[in-house]
Structure formats: structure tokens, C-alpha cells
Amino acid sequence: MKIKRNIALSDSGFVFNPTTGDSFSTNPIGIEIIKLLKEGKNEDEVKKHLIKSYMTDEVTLEKDYYDFVNMLLKLQLAEGDEDKDEAKN
Amino acid sequence: MKIKTKRKINVAVTGLNAIDSPGPGIPVIRALKESSEFDVHIIGLSYETLEPGIYMHDLVDKTYQIPFPSAGIESLLTRLGYINAVEKIDVLIPNFDAELFNFMKLTERLEEEMGIKMFLPTIEQFEERHKSNLAEFGKKYGIKVPHSKMIFNISDIPSLRNEFTYPLVVKGKYYDASVAYTPEQAVTCFNKISTKWGLPIIIQEFVYGQEVNVTAIGDGKGNTLGAIPMRKQYITDKGKAWAGISLEDEKLIEVTEKVIKGSKWRGGMEMEMIKTRDDEYFLIEINPRFPAWVYLAVGCGQNHPEALIKMALGEKVKPWKKYDIGKMFIRYSYDLIVGLEEFEKISTLGEL
Known part of the structure; x- marks a missing residue:
């Protein structure tokens, strides 16, 4: 899963999608995840980073992480690998 | 140091009804007032006595009532003859769909007899984009239409x-x-x-999707001089945008350029489209004039009304290549306090 290339993210957690005109706000952990995904980190790398940085267990992290990235997909802020494959075709 | 002096110009503008379903006149005037090339003297042309623009003296220098479109072209010509004798209009910008036909019919006579210039779509362009002809329009220019x-x-x-x-x-x-x-x-x-x-x-x-709009200007030779895509963020019960934001949407710009190139569109226009979840675009309407939100184009770095004046004067306009994305407009209402004598003047003398 990748964050769409034109998504703008500010330090305050304001997220702007210039294609749809939609804007959202996210908390500091959300900012961190979006930044890591924007840098091109994959799912394992992001999860590893979060486990190291925060006092949480893998099961809780997994659940919250998928909740969050599914929301990013639903809000058209990210695209799944299958979307990209379709776009290539 | 070289100081650039602005050229003085008299511009007549209709659509002064800055109401809940606003005409584009006031935004067009605001755009012209911010022109870097022209020092504009604005002559407002109104149909009704309570159009707010009549009383906005910081934007409109003088207003004259003109006959309703149903009165026909001869009475419009007579009235414009009187107004022009006083004001010496250089360029006229009509802003209502319903009045455009009369002004298009008068284009040559206004220029030849009074020296008033306009930059309007041709009657053929005006007719073929009518809501009732939209299906054929879509077929002709390869645009999906519901x-x-x-x-x-x-x-x-x-x-x-x-x-x-x-x-x-x-x-x-x-x-x-x-x-x-x-x-x-x-x-x-x-x-x-x-x-x-x-x-x-x-x-x-009914096509399910997100409504997106574009304000654009064509040079009449198939070139798009400028285009700004916008999404309405706050919509009134009349379906009008009360707030909106400029979008990054290359495909929408491409569709606009395709329409302008195919039809050789002349002048300002607004395209109303539906973007589906699958990124397909359906054209639902083309308005043959600037929309009431055209001032957003100025905010995004493209002064379309200024370009229209230059085209009307026969001058070259360099097409814009970029605009600011994520610029918003938020409309507001405002109470003007007006003396009864002003209302009396426009009501009885037909000018203020």
C-alpha cells in the first residue's frame, strides 16, 4: 500500500488530497505512519518501527494499524498494490 | 525606475445580482479591479432595482437599468445607445445565459455603430451546448454525457x-x-x-459521483487560455457553491481542453461534470459565460476576466500553464445600508 504521491501532510496533522479537495486531520501517530509510508517503507518496516517506539503488543498494533490504513484507502489517500497494478494495465 | 501606468478603460457589466443565487457580475468586476494592466471604470447594467451591485459604489461607478431580454434587441440597442453616449463603453461583458442571445445578435452592430467590443461565443457554439443538445455535443467532441x-x-x-x-x-x-x-x-x-x-x-x-466544475476561457481558435477545476465544499439549498476549493485534476483539464479545442470555444465558460468513483467524467452542463465563482481563478493566479477584456480588444493573451491548488473561496452575505434617495433614483430615472 502506498500513500498517493500528491497527498499533502502538515506537521500539525492536516492531510489534504488535492485531487478530491478533501481534507482531514490525524494525530501524531497517524502523522508518523503516513510519513513512513510516504518515504516508501513497507508494512513490516512501519510496524517494526512502531513496536520499537511505543509500548504496545503486536496484536494491538496489528489491529490498529489495519484500521488506520483501511481508512486511508477508503478516504482515497492511499492506493493498494492491486490499484497500482490495475493502473499499470 | 520604470513605472507601468495602467490603461484606462470603460467596461460595462451585467449580472449585478449578488444574491443567494448570484450572478457573475460582481466577481467579474472584482477581478477587473485587480487587473495589473487596466484601470477600469465600471458601468453596471441592471435589470431590477434591488440588485445589490447597483449600490456597491466601491466596485460599480455608475449603473443603468436595461430592458429585460424579452423586450427584444431593438429596445436593448436603443438603451445601450443612450448609455454609450454618456459613458463611451469600450468593452461589454454580459453575464446571464438568458441575455446572451440578444447580445450575440448585436455583436456587429454594437461594434460598428458604437465601438463597443465583446468577446462572446458564436451563436452556433451557444446553441450546440444547450442542455437539450448536450447528447449530440458529447458525441461530437467525444465526451461522456448522461x-x-x-x-x-x-x-x-x-x-x-x-x-x-x-x-x-x-x-x-x-x-x-x-x-x-x-x-x-x-x-x-x-x-x-x-x-x-x-x-x-x-x-x-442521475450519475452517481462527485460534482466538479471548471471555469475556463477559450480564444476562439481552439486554445484554452486558462482553466481552474473546483469542487463545491458547501452547497446552498439552491445548489449554489457557498464555498469551494481548487483541485489538482489533470484529466479534468484535459477534458476541458478537448471541449474548447473541438468547439473552438470563444470566451468564458463553466463546465459542470460528475466524476465517478472509477474516475470517469460525465458532462452535465456547459454554461456559456463565467460562473459566479470566477474570482477563485484570480485567487489561483489566473485573471480570466482580464484575459477576456484583452481578447475583446484584439490583443494577444499568453495561456496560463499553472495555477494554485488548494485555494478556497468562502462566500458571505453582507448588509448594505442604502438611502431611500438612491433607491428612488434607480427606480424612477433608471440610473444611479
Whole structure:
């Protein structure tokens, strides 16, 4: 899963999608995840980073992480690998 | 140091009704007042005495009432003759769909007899983009258009089920549109819209998606001089944008350029489109003039009304290549306090 290339993210957690005109706000952990995904980190790398940085267990992290990235997909802020494959075709 | 002096110019503008369903006149005037090339003297042309622009003296220098379009071109010409004798109009910008036909018919006479220049679409362009001709327009220029049909009688509504599924959109020839979810609602919409705007009524397939709009200007030779895509963020009960934001949407710009290139569009225009979840674009309407939100274009770095003046004067305009994305407009209402003597003057003398 990748964050769409034109998504703008500010330090305050304001997220702007210039294609749809939609804007959202996210908390500091959300900012961190979006930044890591924007840098091109994959799912394992992001999860590893979060486990190291925060006092949480893998099961809780997994659940919250998928909740969050599914929301990013639903809000058209990210695209799944299958979307990209379709776009290539 | 070289100081650039602005050229003085007299511009007449209609559409001073800055109301809940606003005309584009005031935004066009604001754009012209911010021109880097022209020092504009604005002559307002109004139809009714309570159009707010008449009383906005910081924007409109002098206003004259003009006859309603139904009075015909001769009475319009006579009135403009009088106004021009006083004001010496250089360029005139009509901003209403319903008045455009008369002004297009008068284009040559206004220029030859009075020296008034305009930059309007041709009658052919004006006619072919009519809501009732939109299907053919789409076919001609390779743009997807929702299925639509003209009806003249309320008795045509029951048989719509053979061609359309509900919900469907009921539209007036010039203005107004409502979504009907049942045949009964379609009857109500038919009555409401036809009473106000006459016949025919256009029935259009309802396309699910996000409405996106573009304000643009064509040079009449197929080139797009500027185009700004926008999404409405706050919509009034009349369906008008009360707030909006400029978008990054290359595909929408491409569609706009395709329409302008194919039709050799001349002048300002607004395209109303629906973008589906699958990124398909359906054209639902083309308005043959600037929209009331055209001032957003200025905010994004493209002064379309200024470009229109230059085109009308026969000057070259370099097409814009970029604009600011994520610029918003937020409309507001404002109470003007007006002395009765001003209202009396425009009501009795027809000028203020």
C-alpha cells in the first residue's frame, strides 16, 4: 500500500488530497505512519518501527494499524498494490 | 525606475445580482479591479432595482437599468445607445445565459455603430451546448454525457420508466435542477421548474459521483487560455457553491481542453461534470459565460476576466500553464445600508 504521491501532510496533522479537495486531520501517530509510508517503507518496516517506539503488543498494533490504513484507502489517500497494478494495465 | 501606468478603460457589466443565487457580475468586476494592466471604470447594467451591485459604489461607478431580454434587441440597442453616449463603453461583458442571445445578435452592430467590443461565443457554439443538445455535443467532441431527453408535457412522465431508472434529474432550459426519486416527485419538479423557466424540461440520467466544475476561457481558435477545476465544499439549498476549493485534476483539464479545442470555444465558460468513483467524467452542463465563482481563478493566479477584456480588444493573451491548488473561496452575505434617495433614483430615472 502506498500513500498517493500528491497527498499533502502538515506537521500539525492536516492531510489534504488535492485531487478530491478533501481534507482531514490525524494525530501524531497517524502523522508518523503516513510519513513512513510516504518515504516508501513497507508494512513490516512501519510496524517494526512502531513496536520499537511505543509500548504496545503486536496484536494491538496489528489491529490498529489495519484500521488506520483501511481508512486511508477508503478516504482515497492511499492506493493498494492491486490499484497500482490495475493502473499499470 | 520604470513605472507601468495602467490603461484606462470603460467596461460595462451585467449580472449585478449578488444574491443567494448570484450572478457573475460582481466577481467579474472584482477581478477587473485587480487587473495589473487596466484601470477600469465600471458601468453596471441592471435589470431590477434591488440588485445589490447597483449600490456597491466601491466596485460599480455608475449603473443603468436595461430592458429585460424579452423586450427584444431593438429596445436593448436603443438603451445601450443612450448609455454609450454618456459613458463611451469600450468593452461589454454580459453575464446571464438568458441575455446572451440578444447580445450575440448585436455583436456587429454594437461594434460598428458604437465601438463597443465583446468577446462572446458564436451563436452556433451557444446553441450546440444547450442542455437539450448536450447528447449530440458529447458525441461530437467525444465526451461522456448522461442520457437525457426533452419533454414538453407532464403526461410524458409515466413513460420515462421505459428509458430511465429513478432517481433522475429534472432540469429547466436555462436554470434550475432537482433530483426526483419517484414519478410523483418528477411531476412536482416539472411543475415547479416549468412555471419559472418555461418549456421544455430536460430529463437526465442521475450519475452517481462527485460534482466538479471548471471555469475556463477559450480564444476562439481552439486554445484554452486558462482553466481552474473546483469542487463545491458547501452547497446552498439552491445548489449554489457557498464555498469551494481548487483541485489538482489533470484529466479534468484535459477534458476541458478537448471541449474548447473541438468547439473552438470563444470566451468564458463553466463546465459542470460528475466524476465517478472509477474516475470517469460525465458532462452535465456547459454554461456559456463565467460562473459566479470566477474570482477563485484570480485567487489561483489566473485573471480570466482580464484575459477576456484583452481578447475583446484584439490583443494577444499568453495561456496560463499553472495555477494554485488548494485555494478556497468562502462566500458571505453582507448588509448594505442604502438611502431611500438612491433607491428612488434607480427606480424612477433608471440610473444611479
